[in-house]
Amino acid sequence: MKSIEIEKYIRAVNDALNQRGIRGEIGIVGGAAMCLAFKAREATKDVDAIFEPSAEIRLAVKSVAEEFHLAKDWLNDAVKGFIIATPKKKILFEFSHLTVWTPEADYLLAMKCISARWDTSDRDDVIFLAKYLKLSQPSEVFSIIESYYPKSKIPTKTEFFIEEIFDYS
Numbered sequence: 001m002k003s004i005e006i007e008k009y010i011r012a013v014n015d016a017l018n019q020r021g022i023r024g025e026i027g028i029v030g031g032a033a034m035c036l037a038f039k040a041r042e043a044t045k046d047v048d049a050i051f052e053p054s055a056e057i058r059l060a061v062k063s064v065a066e067e068f069h070l071a072k073d074w075l076n077d078a079v080k081g082f083i084i085a086t087p088k089k090k091i092l093f094e095f096s097h098l099t100v101w102t103p104e105a106d107y108l109l110a111m112k113c114i115s116a117r118w119d120t121s122d123r124d125d126v127i128f129l130a131k132y133l134k135l136s137q138p139s140e141v142f143s144i145i146e147s148y149y150p151k152s153k154i155p156t157k158t159e160f161f162i163e164e165i166f167d168y169s
Contacts, residue, residue: 001074002043003035007093009047009064009074014095016060024060025099026051028092029079029111031121033102036092040128041121046071048079082111085148105132110148113141116161126165138166 017024031044051057061075087103109129112122135141141162
């Protein structure tokens with residue numbers, strides 16, 4: 001799903017909310033945030049997000065999926081387990097019935113490092129965000145992670161993931 005498509009589908013979610021007279025908020029993270037907020041990549045397979053009011057937005061997302069023949073989970077909240085602290089928000093879109101935001105780059109970096117999926121684009125996203133934030137040492141990345149996540153919530157795989165990314169060989 002490309003940025004232009006994501007925006008089109010989110011506008012359709014706004015339209016569905018408008019028809020019901022409901023105001024909502026979607027916080028986009030993951031690959032969709034990398035596409036929309038940072039133009040770091042062309043596309044993502046789905047839109048990871050948190051949203052309120054959840055039941056109403058789920059209905060709107062289902063309606064959009066049916067209208068545009070999308071997977072039913074094209075916009076999903078499976079990422080909510082990785083959202084611990086309240087991030088600083090950067091507004092992406094402000095529609096009539098929907099505000100769409102993404103966390104600042106440091107929070108996205110922390111989330112990407114916590115998930116540390118080797119077989120996805122997380123590695124490229126972490127490299128992009130580290131450069132964007134002008135980080136050159138693993139300790140700088142760990143400092144950001146620890147500002148959002150307690151040490152007890154940081155998986156061991158995250159340490160290996162970051163060390164590999166900053167391996168200078």
